[in-house]
Amino acid sequence: MTDIFGQTLNLNYVLLLPEIVLLIFSMLVIGIDAFKRQLNISGNVPVGLALAGLVVALTLSILQVNMDEDFARLIQVDSFTSFFRILFIAITLVLIVGSHEYIEKSVSHVGEFYGLLLLATVGAMLMASARELLTAYLAIELLSFSLYIAVSLARSDRRSGEASLKYVLLGGVASASLLYGLSMIYGVTGATQYHEISAVLSAGDTGLTTPLLLGLVLIIVGLGFKASAVPFHMWTPDAYEGAPIPVTAFLSATSKAATIALFLRWFGGPLLPIASDWQFILSGVAVATMVVGNLVALQQVNIKRLLAYSSIGQMGYMLMAIVAVGSGFGSDATSAVLVHLAGYIITNLLVFISVTHFFNQTGQEEITSFKGLAQSNPYLALMITAGLFSLAGMPLLVGFFTKFILFQAVVSAGHLGLVTVAVVASTVSLYYYLMVVRQMYLYEPEDGTEQWRLSLTGYVTTLALFVSLVVFGLWGTPLYAAADAAAAGMF
Amino acid sequence: MDSPGIVIGFYMMAGLVLGSGTLVFLARNLLHALAFLVISFLGMAGLFLTLSADFIAMAQILIYAGSISVLMVFAVMLTPLASRDNGNTIYVLPGLLAAGGIATFVGFLALDTSWSGPATDFTTTIDLIGNLLLGKYVLAFEIASVLLLFALIGAIMLVQISPSDPEEGEGR
Numbered sequence: 001m002t003d004i005f006g007q008t009l010n011l012n013y014v015l016l017l018p019e020i021v022l023l024i025f026s027m028l029v030i031g032i033d034a035f036k037r038q039l040n041i042s043g044n045v046p047v048g049l050a051l052a053g054l055v056v057a058l059t060l061s062i063l064q065v066n067m068d069e070d071f072a073r074l075i076q077v078d079s080f081t082s083f084f085r086i087l088f089i090a091i092t093l094v095l096i097v098g099s100h101e102y103i104e105k106s107v108s109h110v111g112e113f114y115g116l117l118l119l120a121t122v123g124a125m126l127m128a129s130a131r132e133l134l135t136a137y138l139a140i141e142l143l144s145f146s147l148y149i150a151v152s153l154a155r156s157d158r159r160s161g162e163a164s165l166k167y168v169l170l171g172g173v174a175s176a177s178l179l180y181g182l183s184m185i186y187g188v189t190g191a192t193q194y195h196e197i198s199a200v201l202s203a204g205d206t207g208l209t210t211p212l213l214l215g216l217v218l219i220i221v222g223l224g225f226k227a228s229a230v231p232f233h234m235w236t237p238d239a240y241e242g243a244p245i246p247v248t249a250f251l252s253a254t255s256k257a258a259t260i261a262l263f264l265r266w267f268g269g270p271l272l273p274i275a276s277d278w279q280f281i282l283s284g285v286a287v288a289t290m291v292v293g294n295l296v297a298l299q300q301v302n303i304k305r306l307l308a309y310s311s312i313g314q315m316g317y318m319l320m321a322i323v324a325v326g327s328g329f330g331s332d333a334t335s336a337v338l339v340h341l342a343g344y345i346i347t348n349l350l351v352f353i354s355v356t357h358f359f360n361q362t363g364q365e366e367i368t369s370f371k372g373l374a375q376s377n378p379y380l381a382l383m384i385t386a387g388l389f390s391l392a393g394m395p396l397l398v399g400f401f402t403k404f405i406l407f408q409a410v411v412s413a414g415h416l417g418l419v420t421v422a423v424v425a426s427t428v429s430l431y432y433y434l435m436v437v438r439q440m441y442l443y444e445p446e447d448g449t450e451q452w453r454l455s456l457t458g459y460v461t462t463l464a465l466f467v468s469l470v471v472f473g474l475w476g477t478p479l480y481a482a483a484d485a486a487a488a489g490m491f
Numbered sequence: 492m493d494s495p496g497i498v499i500g501f502y503m504m505a506g507l508v509l510g511s512g513t514l515v516f517l518a519r520n521l522l523h524a525l526a527f528l529v530i531s532f533l534g535m536a537g538l539f540l541t542l543s544a545d546f547i548a549m550a551q552i553l554i555y556a557g558s559i560s561v562l563m564v565f566a567v568m569l570t571p572l573a574s575r576d577n578g579n580t581i582y583v584l585p586g587l588l589a590a591g592g593i594a595t596f597v598g599f600l601a602l603d604t605s606w607s608g609p610a611t612d613f614t615t616t617i618d619l620i621g622n623l624l625l626g627k628y629v630l631a632f633e634i635a636s637v638l639l640l641f642a643l644i645g646a647i648m649l650v651q652i653s654p655s656d657p658e659e660g661e662g663r
C-alpha cells in the first residue's frame with residue numbers, strides 16, 4: 001500500500017501482534033469483570049485472563065526476536081524492540097503472579113486494575129519500538145494515563161487520591177513541555193521520522209541553534225519528569241507512597257525502563273548529531289539526580305519513599321550512561337545501560353514483591369516495622385537483604401556486575417568525573433539500604449516471634465527472582481549477550 | 492498568506508486572543524472569566540483559519556469553545572461550596588514576570604528563525620487529514636482511540652463509589 005505522498009507503507013499487522021493481543025486481553029478482562037455477577041464467574045477469571053494474555057504476547061514476542069521490519073514507518077520491530085518487549089511483559093507477569101493476593105485484598109476495581117496494567121505494558125512496548133515522534137508521544141501518554149488511574153486505586157488509603165492528583169497535574173505539565181519541545185524539533189527539521197531528523201541534523205549547521213536548544217531543554221524536562229530525574233522528581237515519593245505497592249513497583253520498573261528506552265532511541269538516534277548541545281545538560285541532570293536521590297533517601301522512614309529515592313538515584317546512573325552514548329561510544333554504552341536496567345529491574349522486583357508480602361501480613365510499611373523480621377520470617381528477610389545489597393552494588397549479586405559494566409562503559413567514553421560522583425553516591429546508598437537490614441537482623445520483633453509464611457506464588461516469584469539475582473551476578477554472559485544484540489540493532 | 496486581508500485578520504484575532512486572555516484573569520466573577528475564555532478560544536480558531544488550517548479551526552470551536560467550556564461552566568455551577576470569586580493571589584507578579592519572559596523569548600525565537608516546513612499550499616486540509624489518519628498514521632489513530640477509551644473508563648472508576656469499600660459506606 002502507498003500513502004498519498006506515494007511512499008510505500010508496510011502494513012504488516014503481524015509485527016504488532018504482541019501489542020494487539022495484550023490490548024484485546026486487556027479489554028476482555030475489563031469487559032468480563034464488568035459483567036461478573038450476571039455471568040456468575042469466579043473471581044479468578046480476570047487474573048487468569050490477564051496472565052493468559054501476557055503469556056501469549058510473550059510467546060509472540062519471542063518468536064519475533066530476529067525481525068527487523070517497520071510497520072508503516074511508525075514502529076520498528078528490531079532486536080532493541082524485542083529486548084524491551086520481553087522485559088516489559090516479563091515484569092508485568094512477575095508482578096501479577098507475585099502480588100495477586102495484595103491486588104485482590106487492597107486494590108479497588110480489581111478487574112480494571114489488571115486491564116490497566118496490561119494497557120500500561122502496551123504503552124511501554126510502543127515507547128521502545130516507535131520510530132517517529134508522534135507515535136512515541138502517544139505511547140508515552142498511553143503509559144502515563146493508565147498509571148495515573150492505577151495510582152489512585154489503593155483501597156481506603158487517602159494518600160492514594162492525593163498521589164494520583166499530584167501525578168496527573170505534574171504529568172500534564174511535563175507532557176505539554178515534551179510536546180512543545182517536539183514541535184521545536186519538528187519546526188527545525190521538518191520531519192518526525194527519527195532517521196529523517198538525524199539526516200537533517202547531521203547534514204551540518206542548520207543555523208537554528210536557539211530553537212533547537214529550547215527543544216532539547218523542553219524534551220529533557222518532559223522525559224526527565226517521566227524518569228524522575230532531579231529537579232523534576234518532586235512527584236515521585238508522593239506517588240510511590242500513595243500508590244498500591246504493585247503499581248509502585250511498576251512505576252519503578254516498567255515506567256522507568258520505557259523512559260530510558262526512549263532516551264536511548266532519541267539521544268542515540270535522531271539527536272545524536274547534536275550531542276555536544278545536550279551532553280552538558282544531561283551531565284548536570286545526571287549528577288543532580290545521583291546526589292539528591294541518594295542523599296535524601298538517607299532520612300526516609302517509609303520503605304516506599306526510601307525505594308522511591310533509591311530509584312531516583314539509580315536513574316542518575318543510567319542518565320550518566322546516556323551522556324556516554326553521545327560521546328561516540330553508542331553501542332557499548334547502550335548495551336551497558338540495557339544490562340544495568342535488566343539487573344536493576346530483577347532486583348527491584350524482588351524487593352517490591354517481598355515488601356508486598358510483608359504488607360499483606362502486617363499492613364505496615366514503615367522501616368521500623370521491619371524490626372526482627374529475621375526471626376519472624378527469615379526467608380523474607382534474606383530476600384529483602386539480597387535485593388537491597390544488590391541495589392547497593394555488592395559483589396556476587398547482579399547489581400555489582402551490572403553497575404561495574406555501566407561505570408566501565410562511562411569511563412571508557414571519557415567521563416571520569418561523572419563516574420567519580422556515581423561511585424561516591426553508590427557508597428552513600430549502602431548506608432540507607434543497611435538501615436533496613438539493621439532493623440531486620442539486629443532488633444527483636446515488637447509483637448512476639450510468631451513465625452509466618454508466604455503464599456505459594458510468593459515463594460515461587462521471590463525464589464525465581466533471587467535465583468536470577470545470584471546467577472546473573474556470577475555468570476552475566478547471557479544478559480550481556482542479549483543486551484549486546486539489542487544495542488547492535490540500534491546502531 | 493501575505494495578502495492584506497489575512498494580515499489584518501491575523502492582528503484582529505491576535506488582539507482578540509490577548510485581550511480576552513487578559514480579561515480572564517482580571518475578571519472577578521468566575522463565570523465572566525469563563526465567558527472571556529470562550530472568546531479567547533474563538534479567537535484562537537480564527538488564528539488557525541489565517542494559517543489555512545480549516546480543520547483545526549473547526550475542531551477548536553467544536554471541542555474547546557463548545558464542549559470544554561460548557562464542562563467548565565457546569566463544574567463552576569455544580570460546586571456550590573466553591574467560591575465564584577476570582578480572588579487575588581501573591582503569585583500575580585511572579586506569574587506576570589514569568590509569562591512575559593517566556594513570551595519575549597519565544598517571540599524572538601519565532602521571528603529570528605526561518606522555520607522549515609512543507610512549502611506547498613493546501614486548499615483544504617480535511618481530506619488530507621482523513622487520508623493520513625486512516626492511512627499512514629492508522630496506528631497512531633488506533634493508539635489515540637484506545638487512550639480515550641481508557642481515559643473514559645478511568646474517569647468513571649475515579650468518581651464511582653466502590654460497592655465493596657467499607658470506608659465509603661453506602662453500598663449501591
